[in-house]
Amino acid sequence: MSERNEMPVVEFAKVCKFFRRxxxxxxxxxxxxxxxxxxxxxxxxxxxxxxxxxxLVGESGSGKSTLANVLVGLExxxxxxxxxxxxxxxxxxxxxxxxxxxxxxxxFQDPYASLNPRFTIRQTIEEPLIIHSYRRQERTRLVIExxxxxxxxxxxxxxxxxxxxxxxxQRQRVAIARAIVLGPSVLVADEPVSMLDVxxxxxxxxxxxxxxxxxxxxLVFITHDLSLIGQICDELMILYRGKVAEFGPVGPILDRPxxxxxxxxxxxxxxxxxxxxxxxxxxxxxxxxxIVEEGPRCNFAPxxxxxxxxxxxxxPAPRRIGEIEVACHRVEELEGxxxxxx
Amino acid sequence: xxxxxxxxxxxxxxxxxxSVQALSQVSFSLERGEALGVVGESGCGKSTLAKAILALLPRNARVTEGGVVLDGTELFKANAEQLRKLxxxxxxxxxxxxxxxxxPVARILDQxxxxxxxxxxxxxxxxxxxxxxxxxxxxxxxxxxxxxxxxxMRQRVIIALALLFEPxxxxxxxxxxxxxxxxQRQVLDLLRRVRAEHGAGVIFxxxxxxxxxxxxxxxxVMYGGRIVEKGxxxxxxxxxxxxxxxxxxxxxxxxxxxRRALINIPGSPPALDQPVVGCLFAPRCPFAQDxxxxxxxxxxxxAGHGVACHFAEQAPELRVRAADxxxxxxxx
Numbered sequence: 001m002s003e004r005n006e007m008p009v010v011e012f013a014k015v016c017k018f019f020r021r022x023x024x025x026x027x028x029x030x031x032x033x034x035x036x037x038x039x040x041x042x043x044x045x046x047x048x049x050x051x052x053x054x055x056l057v058g059e060s061g062s063g064k065s066t067l068a069n070v071l072v073g074l075e076x077x078x079x080x081x082x083x084x085x086x087x088x089x090x091x092x093x094x095x096x097x098x099x100x101x102x103x104x105x106x107x108f109q110d111p112y113a114s115l116n117p118r119f120t121i122r123q124t125i126e127e128p129l130i131i132h133s134y135r136r137q138e139r140t141r142l143v144i145e146x147x148x149x150x151x152x153x154x155x156x157x158x159x160x161x162x163x164x165x166x167x168x169x170q171r172q173r174v175a176i177a178r179a180i181v182l183g184p185s186v187l188v189a190d191e192p193v194s195m196l197d198v199x200x201x202x203x204x205x206x207x208x209x210x211x212x213x214x215x216x217x218x219l220v221f222i223t224h225d226l227s228l229i230g231q232i233c234d235e236l237m238i239l240y241r242g243k244v245a246e247f248g249p250v251g252p253i254l255d256r257p258x259x260x261x262x263x264x265x266x267x268x269x270x271x272x273x274x275x276x277x278x279x280x281x282x283x284x285x286x287x288x289x290x291i292v293e294e295g296p297r298c299n300f301a302p303x304x305x306x307x308x309x310x311x312x313x314x315x316p317a318p319r320r321i322g323e324i325e326v327a328c329h330r331v332e333e334l335e336g337x338x339x340x341x342x
Numbered sequence: 343x344x345x346x347x348x349x350x351x352x353x354x355x356x357x358x359x360x361s362v363q364a365l366s367q368v369s370f371s372l373e374r375g376e377a378l379g380v381v382g383e384s385g386c387g388k389s390t391l392a393k394a395i396l397a398l399l400p401r402n403a404r405v406t407e408g409g410v411v412l413d414g415t416e417l418f419k420a421n422a423e424q425l426r427k428l429x430x431x432x433x434x435x436x437x438x439x440x441x442x443x444x445x446p447v448a449r450i451l452d453q454x455x456x457x458x459x460x461x462x463x464x465x466x467x468x469x470x471x472x473x474x475x476x477x478x479x480x481x482x483x484x485x486x487x488x489x490x491x492x493x494x495m496r497q498r499v500i501i502a503l504a505l506l507f508e509p510x511x512x513x514x515x516x517x518x519x520x521x522x523x524x525x526q527r528q529v530l531d532l533l534r535r536v537r538a539e540h541g542a543g544v545i546f547x548x549x550x551x552x553x554x555x556x557x558x559x560x561x562x563v564m565y566g567g568r569i570v571e572k573g574x575x576x577x578x579x580x581x582x583x584x585x586x587x588x589x590x591x592x593x594x595x596x597x598x599x600x601r602r603a604l605i606n607i608p609g610s611p612p613a614l615d616q617p618v619v620g621c622l623f624a625p626r627c628p629f630a631q632d633x634x635x636x637x638x639x640x641x642x643x644x645a646g647h648g649v650a651c652h653f654a655e656q657a658p659e660l661r662v663r664a665a666d667x668x669x670x671x672x673x674x
Contacts, residue, residue: 059523059524060522167610170610197383197384198383198551198590198593199590199607200606200607201593201604202593202603202606203606205604206606224522224523225523225595226600229600230595230600231601231604251601254600264524265524268523268524269552270530270550270556271552272551272579272596273552273579273596273598274575274579274580278527278530278556281527285524286478286527
């Protein structure tokens with residue numbers, strides 16, 4: 001579908017985003033040592049081309065929402081650059097910024113909360129067009145077109161309805177119509193099916209995939225449900241505490257995850273088979289969940305059953321195995337693979 | 343007699359001049375140590391069923407037929423004081439959102455104490471500590487406020503609270519929804535252990551077939567306020583006889599075959615505010631015939647489990663057709 005050698009529409013170049021930690025009363029306790037900053041994103045680099053879908057997976061606190069916020073321009077990186085169509089967004093003029101905001105759109109998790117209950121469907125989808133100064137006749141045409149592209153047909157029949165008259169799946173289609181009405185080049189979808197019934201999820205995923213293919217957009221699909229990744233994504237990035245643990249084409253990673261964290265994440269997913277025995281996860285993985293240790297080390301080391309000294313005193317440099325990038329000191333030894341420095 | 347017996351439960355909600363038939367002829371029983379999974383889409387009556395068993399129905403609900411018998415007590419005939427005594431001691435509820443169901447301004451220990459006091463018990467420090475350890479939490483967290491705990495820890499506190507009086511019946515409504523996979527795994531392991539060690543009868547309400555497959559010995563599939571299929575988990579999930587169950591199974595992802603095409607069940611669930619002729623699933627069923635639109639199929643026993651479908655005898659052939667995504671590819 002897509003040509004692999006075209007220029008990425010969005011690109012992260014060594015993006016970091018740190019937040020000052022609010023320390024409260026803890027600061028008054030002598031000897032209490034908590035790090036000053038939360039490293040929400042720590043040296044993230046990737047490029048995403050049109051027609052491609054990147055799956056972003058990680059638990060809460062992994063930085064996936066911060067990454068989305070930087071991508072849509074809600075947060076500026078602490079260091080590093082985010083490029084849109086080859087240019088650093090920090091250098092954009094006001095009108096350029098405005099156009100950028102129209103070019104990168106979001107679909108949120110909960111269509112029961114993300115649509116204004118007092119707005120008709122027309123008002124909901126028309127709003128971005130008004131903000132971007134489209135003329136009235138054109139607006140109606142574009143709203144209907146967006147509805148029909150989102151498989152709400154005939155689009156005109158939905159214009160004067162309210163969200164409460166629609167099912168969850170239809171509401172999420174309205175949210176998608178609103179996101180595509182300006183003809184953006186990048187969509188960011190944050191858990192777009194987790195609030196929907198199982199019976200309609202596949203339809204929403206297929207719709208997103210076909211919009212990406214037909215309209216030549218790029219999609220960042222954020223989820224904590226690994227079992228959906230294979231349905232829609234081309235590439236997969238596993239984040240752990242602000243760092244990339246594993247990144248590469250989705251097929252090889254699902255077939256053979258290399259990073260110990262990816263392996264544990266995949267093993268934890270329940271399978272719909274009453275005969276399969278649930279996998280016992282190591283106690284260390286569960287119990288050390290809240291532990292954050294500063295300093296040069298692998299962030300995952302406190303929870304990793306394979307951790308040795310080097311994991312606790314050296315940041316693992318990302319290395320390449322074929323098309324996959326993995327940040328683990330011991331991957332060669334544990335997985336019996338040959339790697340190259342990235 | 344069973345520990346919990348739900349018989350022909352039929353229930354309406356009234357709002358203005360509209361009435362919604364939320365449950366129709368729901369019957370099942372639960373024994374000690376048994377785990378029953380209840381699956382279905384939103385609006386199928388799962389949560390209403392939970393509220394009925396807990397006798398926590400809103401005022402506009404009216405039971406028109408049947409009832410719930412818990413350990414010999416007919417719940418809908420009991421008075422408020424009798425019900426108050428039954429809650430927590432005979433049945434407890436593990437809610438969906440651990441965030442909202444703990445009191446944000448009370449320390450964890452106080453939440454144990456308040457519950458205990460309501461049932462005339464005072465010194466529960468030792469018991470609370472034991473329960474916290476039981477759910478894998480350090481007893482030091484008893485002194486904390488809910489906001490100091492992570493989502494998974496809060497969910498475990500809720501489970502510990504529910505176990506305070508070792509109730510024989512535990513109802514868990516989407517206990518792992520919204521949790522990260524590793525935390526979810528932890529809560530699932532805990533619930534499995536609770537069932538084994540405390541011997542409670544557990545009802546798991548979930549839309550997640552994988553969670554049910556892992557935890558439950560039997561399963562009830564609900565659609566439009568009715569049980570459409572019911573039986574041992576292995577039988578129902580491996581050889582579903584109702585087309586709705588077949589559809590759910592095909593719509594659900596499986597990590598072990600992550601790129602299998604998932605289906606969408608076309609259409610949406612019935613509104614339930616109009617009397618329906620025929621099978622409620624017929625408008626969405628790819629196999630529906632004239633009889634399905636004319637006559638409601640009763641829940642009957644066939645091939646080892648209960649099913650409400652006119653064509654249960656043809657299930658083996660329908661399963662083959664249901665596995666083909668094109669069978670379900672009408673409209674979106």
